[in-house]
Amino acid sequence: MESLVPITGGCFCGSVTYQVNGLLRNAKSCHCSDCRKAFNAQASAAAFVEHQEFEWRTGSEHLTTYVGSHGYGVQFCKICGSTLCTVYKDRVLQLTLGCVNGEPDIGTLQHIFVGSKAHWEVMPEGISQFDEWPLEGG
Numbered sequence: 402m403e404s405l406v407p408i409t410g411g412c413f414c415g416s417v418t419y420q421v422n423g424l425l426r427n428a429k430s431c432h433c434s435d436c437r438k439a440f441n442a443q444a445s446a447a448a449f450v451e452h453q454e455f456e457w458r459t460g461s462e463h464l465t466t467y468v469g470s471h472g473y474g475v476q477f478c479k480i481c482g483s484t485l486c487t488v489y490k491d492r493v494l495q496l497t498l499g500c501v502n503g504e505p506d507i508g509t510l511q512h513i514f515v516g517s518k519a520h521w522e523v524m525p526e527g528i529s530q531f532d533e534w535p536l537e538g539g
């Protein structure tokens with residue numbers, strides 16, 4: 402039986418918070434050079450959310466959006482710098498897993514674009530990994 406408690410999350414300083422009235426799906430960690438810069442880390446870690454099931458609870462006036470060359474953007478808290486989500490055409494697309502509260506079930510995290518990871522990153526054994534984007538059903 403699924404938990405009826407909604408998934409919540411927020412930024413490092415606590416100003417911006419959100420709630421998901423549904424599930425997080427298709428969790429991905431992307432190791433490409435764009436994601437390394439956008440997410441200030443060796444990789445991104447984010448899961449897809451249905452935009453109709455997502456709502457900002459507090460502090461959305463503190464969000465700033467940066468849209469990159471492909472039309473995909475990130476939204477971050479301008480007070481503390483936490484990147485909360487990715488956006489596409491002004492809709493929330495994915496939530497960054499680092500800002501999700503607690504330990505909701507997100508399924509298996511797939512590591513993608515491992516073929517272009519930083520040379521200094523060593524991938525652990527036994528994880529779900531792909532050189533690029535995984536093929537449907539693959």
Ligand SMILES: [Zn+2]
Pocket residue numbers: 412413414415416417478479480481482483
């Ligand atoms: Zn913040």
Ligand SMILES: [Zn+2]
Pocket residue numbers: 431432433434435436437445514
């Ligand atoms: Zn990427």
